[in-house]
Amino acid sequence: MENNHILLSVQDLHLHFRGRRQLARVLDGVSYEVRREETVCLVGESGCGKTVSALAILGLIPRPPGEIVSGDVMCKGKSLLRLPEEEMRQIRGKHIAMVFQEPMTSLNPVFTVGDQIAEAITVHENVDRAEIRRRCVQLLSDVGMPAAAERLDDYPHQLSGGQRQRVMIAMALACNPEIVIADEPTTALDVTIQAQIVSLFSELQKKRRMSVLYITHDLGVVAGIADRIYVMYAGIIVEQGDCSDIFRNPQHPYTRGLLDSLPDRSRRGEKLHSIPGQVPDPACKPGGCPFHPRCNLAVDTCRHVLPAMCDHGNGHLSRCPVLSAGLGKRNLRHVADYVE
Amino acid sequence: MKKRARFQEFCELLKENKLAVAGFIIFVLFFCIAVAGLLLTSGAKPVIDPAMVRLEEKLRPPLARPNLEVLRPDQIPRLNIYLLGTDDLGRDVFARMLQGAWVSLTVGFVAVGISVLVGIFMGGIAGYYGQSRVRVDQVLATIVLFSGAMLLAFGLRDAGLVLFIIAAIYIFSSLAFERVLSGRHLPASVQVLFRGVVSIDTLIMRFVDVMLCFPSFFLILTVVALLPASMYNIMIVIGLTSWMGSARFIRAEFLSLREQDFVTAARALGVNDWRIIFRHMIPNAVAPVLVSATIGIATAILTEAGLSFLGFGVPPPHATWGNILSDGKRFIFDAPWLTFAPGLAILIVVLAFNLFGEGLRDILNPKLRERY
Numbered sequence: 001m002e003n004n005h006i007l008l009s010v011q012d013l014h015l016h017f018r019g020r021r022q023l024a025r026v027l028d029g030v031s032y033e034v035r036r037e038e039t040v041c042l043v044g045e046s047g048c049g050k051t052v053s054a055l056a057i058l059g060l061i062p063r064p065p066g067e068i069v070s071g072d073v074m075c076k077g078k079s080l081l082r083l084p085e086e087e088m089r090q091i092r093g094k095h096i097a098m099v100f101q102e103p104m105t106s107l108n109p110v111f112t113v114g115d116q117i118a119e120a121i122t123v124h125e126n127v128d129r130a131e132i133r134r135r136c137v138q139l140l141s142d143v144g145m146p147a148a149a150e151r152l153d154d155y156p157h158q159l160s161g162g163q164r165q166r167v168m169i170a171m172a173l174a175c176n177p178e179i180v181i182a183d184e185p186t187t188a189l190d191v192t193i194q195a196q197i198v199s200l201f202s203e204l205q206k207k208r209r210m211s212v213l214y215i216t217h218d219l220g221v222v223a224g225i226a227d228r229i230y231v232m233y234a235g236i237i238v239e240q241g242d243c244s245d246i247f248r249n250p251q252h253p254y255t256r257g258l259l260d261s262l263p264d265r266s267r268r269g270e271k272l273h274s275i276p277g278q279v280p281d282p283a284c285k286p287g288g289c290p291f292h293p294r295c296n297l298a299v300d301t302c303r304h305v306l307p308a309m310c311d312h313g314n315g316h317l318s319r320c321p322v323l324s325a326g327l328g329k330r331n332l333r334h335v336a337d338y339v340e
Numbered sequence: 341m342k343k344r345a346r347f348q349e350f351c352e353l354l355k356e357n358k359l360a361v362a363g364f365i366i367f368v369l370f371f372c373i374a375v376a377g378l379l380l381t382s383g384a385k386p387v388i389d390p391a392m393v394r395l396e397e398k399l400r401p402p403l404a405r406p407n408l409e410v411l412r413p414d415q416i417p418r419l420n421i422y423l424l425g426t427d428d429l430g431r432d433v434f435a436r437m438l439q440g441a442w443v444s445l446t447v448g449f450v451a452v453g454i455s456v457l458v459g460i461f462m463g464g465i466a467g468y469y470g471q472s473r474v475r476v477d478q479v480l481a482t483i484v485l486f487s488g489a490m491l492l493a494f495g496l497r498d499a500g501l502v503l504f505i506i507a508a509i510y511i512f513s514s515l516a517f518e519r520v521l522s523g524r525h526l527p528a529s530v531q532v533l534f535r536g537v538v539s540i541d542t543l544i545m546r547f548v549d550v551m552l553c554f555p556s557f558f559l560i561l562t563v564v565a566l567l568p569a570s571m572y573n574i575m576i577v578i579g580l581t582s583w584m585g586s587a588r589f590i591r592a593e594f595l596s597l598r599e600q601d602f603v604t605a606a607r608a609l610g611v612n613d614w615r616i617i618f619r620h621m622i623p624n625a626v627a628p629v630l631v632s633a634t635i636g637i638a639t640a641i642l643t644e645a646g647l648s649f650l651g652f653g654v655p656p657p658h659a660t661w662g663n664i665l666s667d668g669k670r671f672i673f674d675a676p677w678l679t680f681a682p683g684l685a686i687l688i689v690v691l692a693f694n695l696f697g698e699g700l701r702d703i704l705n706p707k708l709r710e711r712y
Contacts, residue, residue, distance in 0.1 A: 058608055064471075093610035100608075105601040110623045119619075120609045171609065 007211050008057065008096070008179055009033035013071035015049075015056055017282075018064060024282040026052050028235040028290075029071070034179060039205055039212045041222040041243075043258065044232035047279045050215045051101075053232075054181045058096060059088045075179075094124045097172035101184040103164035107156040113140075113167050114152035120174035139170040144200055162193035166200070173204065180205075181213045186221060198225060219258050223247060228315075231255045234280055234290035236306075241316030251310070251318035253295045289319070297322045353703045360699020366692035374445035377438030388418050390439045390659050394430030399675045401425050402433075425677045427667060433681055436659035440682065443660040444689065447575050447644040448637040454579025456633050459586025460626075464617055466544040466587070467594025473536025474543060481510045545591065548584045556581045560643065561652060569655045574647060578640050585636070586629045593625035627704040634697030638690040645686050661686050 015027035027049045034040045042050050055061050057073050059080060073080040075095065080088065097120075100106040108116060117136045121127065127135075133152075140148035143166040156164055165185055172180050182201060186194040202225040205212050216222060222229060222243070229246045231239040231254065239252040250256045257275035277294040280286055289307055292298040299322055301307075309317040310324040318324065354360055380387045396410040402425040406416055417432050424433040485507035491500030560577050567573045597603060598621070606620050647653040648662025656663065661682040668678025 060604060060607055089610045089612055091610070092608055098605075098608040100601055100605050102601050106605040108602040108606070108620050108624070119606070119611065123610050123612075123615070168605070171605075174609075 005035040006033050007036050007076060008213070009074045010053060010057065011072045011074065013053065013056060013073065014069040015052060015061065015071075016067045016069055018067055019283070022283040025285060026235055026282045027056070027071075028285075030232070030235065030237055031071075032230045032237060032240070034211045034213050036178075037205070037209050037211060038227040039202065039214060039225050041226040041229045042213065042215045042232055043217065043219055043222055043229060045217055045279050047282070048232045049235045049282075050217075050232055051183050054098065054183055054213065054215055057181065058092050058098060059083075059085075090124070093120055093172075093177065094175045095177055096179045096181065097175070097177040098181040098183060099165075099168050099172045099185045102188050103161055103168050104188065106168055107164055109156055112153050112155055113159070117152075117167065117171050117174055120171050124175045135174070136170075139173060140167070142173070142204070143167075143170045144196070145170075161189050162196065165189060165193075165197055169197075169200070169204070173208070176208065177210065179211045179213060181215070183215045184217065185214075186216070186218075194221070201225060220262055231258070234285055235282060236290065236319070238291065238320070239316075239318040241312070241318075242314060245312070245314060245316040249312070249316075251312055251316065251323050252291075252320045253297050253323065254291050255318075257294075350703060354699060357699045357702060359695045360702075363692040363695030363697075363699060366688060367696055370441065370689050370692065371445065373438070374441040377440075378442040381435060381439040381442075388432065388435040388438065390431060390435035391657060392417075392431060392435075394426070397422075397426050397430040398428050399426060399671065400430075401675075402677050402681075424681045425675065427664075427675070427678055428671060433664065433678065436664055437661070437681055437685060439659045440661040440664060441685070443571060443654055443658070444641045444644060444686075447571065447578065448641045448693075450575040451578035451582070451640040451644075452633050452636045454576060455583040455636060456586050456629060458580065458583035459629065460590050460622065462544050462548070462583065463587035463590030464594060464622070466541045467591040468598060468613070468617055468621070470539060470541025470544075470591070470595075473539050475514075475536050478511060478514060479537065481507045481514070485511065541591075544587070548587055551581070551584050554581070557643065557646065560647065561650070564647060564652045569652070571654045571658075574644060574653060578643055582636060582639070585632050589628040589632060590622075590625055593628070594621055597621045597624055628701075631697055631701040631704060634700055635694055638693035638697070641686065641693070642690055645682075 010030055010032050013027050013030045014025070017024040017026055030049065030053050032040065032042065032053075042053070044050050052061065056068065057075075057080065061068070068081060075091065080091065083091070107113070111119075114133070114136050117139055118132045121132050121135060136152055137148050140151060145151050145163060145166050151159070151163070156167075159167065165188075169185070185201070186197050189197060198221055201212060201214065204210075205225075212225075214222070214225065226243040229239075229241065229243055230237050231246070231252065233254050239246065239250065239255045241251075246255060247259070250259055254275070257273075260273040261275065263272060275294055280290060280293070286293055286303075288304045289295070289298070289302045292302040295302065297320070302322070307319045307321050309319055310321060311317055312324070354364070381390050392415060394406075394411060394415050397406060400406075400422050402423060404422045404425060406420065406422065408416065417435075419434075422432055422434065424437060427433055427436070484503055488500050488503030488505075488507055492504060493500075559581055563577050564574060567577070603616060603620060606616050611620075644653060644660065645662035645665070648660045649666045651663075651666065653662050654660045664682040665679055665686075668675065668682070672679050
């Protein structure tokens with residue numbers, strides 16, 4: 001019964017990029033699922049494989065150098081990785097659409113905005129020009145573009161960043177896809193526009209009854225819109241669960257680190273917390289739990305064995321045996337103090 | 341309304357460059373003259389007949405009045421004046437120049453059209469599909485294909501046709517059913533045949549290098565000497581020996597455009613490869629090709645004039661600027677207008693195309709704009 005609601009699932013995906021000398025293990029067994037009419041957030045630092053996993057869903061990983069070693073992507077019972085290119089093309093844009101990070105470069109500079117939205121429609125549907133035009137205007141006004149009919153004949157360079165991102169969203173929505181993958185859609189925008197775009201997404205999601213896979217590195221954005229959250233680190237999912245569980249009761253030191261890094265009004269004047277170190281290079285990841293070099297809770301086993309998922313109930317899973325074993329119940333701001 | 345803004349900006353930038361405007365005006369004039377030349381000098385009874393021989397009136401200077409007493413009524417030139425004089429057979433040089441203008445125009449445009457099309461095709465494939473490798477079996481099949489074509493060309497029709505068709509079917513099916521024919525199930529010794537040896541990019545760009553090594557004028561001379569003389573052969577030969585520049589431009593542009601976000605975005609919308617190439621990438625890549633094409637027209641006109649001058653061009657009764665010049669050189673001291681008229685015409689037209697082309701380059705390449 002539960003399974004019927006799952007629209008898209010990524011199952012234990014291992015994806016490597018093979019270079020001349022080295023092998024970058026970008027995804028090391030990532031699994032997540034998106035259910036009908038739900039907003040799922042994929043959170044993690046830059047370079048942990050969020051975007052790559054989204055591109056892998058759409059089959060847009062260049063091969064070579066990319067190489068899917070094992071795992072699968074299922075959409076409504078079909079394996080997307082095994083579909084021939086032609087059928088995959090039918091799915092892109094029509095069933096699964098994507099909004100990219102950089103609105104500045106993701107629009108073709110030589111075409112008007114209208115042409116580009118229309119393109120998504122003409123590729124998948126056979127409709128006449130007047131109808132396409134009408135739908136483009138409708139889409140643009142749906143995404144909150146003022147004076148939509150006039151903006152249609154603008155070139156991308158005549159629009160602001162926020163307007164361009166709205167156009168990108170309109171392009172993604174053009175064929176009423178069931179799933180929209182939003183790859184850091186607000187990163188390139190300033191804060192006020194960010195808030196507008198985020199609320200636009202949740203509004204569209206409700207109105208169109210679609211699923212959204214929202215990729216971001218900003219937990220603050222996530223809080224307002226996510227139903228469920230997956231926290232990714234160095235090519236694996238380290239914690240997953242409902243939005244409220246993750247925020248109230250984080251069970252992985254990385255998630256805690258991310259939450260602590262958020263600026264908070266109650267801690268005004270204090271130095272902003274940050275996680276020491278950097279995301280490891282995917283070509284030379286540490287053994288065991290990939291987070292252990294940066295983790296202040298790491299014990300000896302963390303260095304050798306990749307921890308399995310521990311269940312905390314209500315679909316809340318995390319990959320930290322140390323926290324799950326005993327310290328998990330308390331809400332700790334600085335877990336390190338207790339350990340030492 | 342907004343669409344026009346870009347064009348207006350273009351016009352304003354063009355206006356600043358006086359030489360380019362002059363080039364453009366001359367280009368338009370030349371175009372009109374050439375079209376008028378075609379209309380006036382062709383047909384069974386042309387308005388101005390470039391082939392009318394008046395032996396009584398040979399080597400008359402420019403602006404001379406025809407001697408009405410010696411001419412039959414149908415021999416009298418329509419304008420009642422020899423604007424550019426007459427040649428050694430008493431043909432009206434003005435009429436011949438008009439006829440030659442059309443030849444120059446079509447040779448210039450068609451040859452450059454061919455070269456740009458071939459260039460975009462080759463450069464586009466090298467830039468977009470360049471990373472894929474050509475397999476040994478495909479190379480072999482292509483060799484068989486070519487030898488089949490050669491056999492066909494030398495008259496061995498049956499053997500040639502069989503080889504050609506077999507190779508064509510093999511290449512087509514190996515591209516269309518790539519998975520089936522990948523040869524994985526075959527023994528190791530046969531699998532060598534299915535190994536990728538050389539990338540498409542290397543193949544095409546090295547071929548471009550080879551083509552560039554030929555001294556192109558002599559290559560054209562050789563080919564034209566082998567082929568029957570006609571205007572169309574000349575266009576095709578000039579076109580097929582001058583596409584390398586645009587292929588290189590397009591490849592370079594494609595290499596950078598392929599990695600652009602909007603190409604990935606288009607692909608994520610389910611746009612297919614051809615549509616991405618033709619709708620998204622080529623419009624972004626044509627600017628440098630446009631410039632080199634404009635200058636290429638000038639080169640093609642010069643090449644055609646050179647060929648005609650040497651007697652390898654358009655066959656004689658038809659006038660071209662090159663063969664007027666060639667005919668006139670024997671009388672250069674007695675009748676200088678026979679060499680000066682076509683010579684000046686070639687000079688002005690070629691100069692105009694070059695100036696316009698360079699003006700275009702300055703406009704289309706924003707990095708060069710600030711210098712002026």
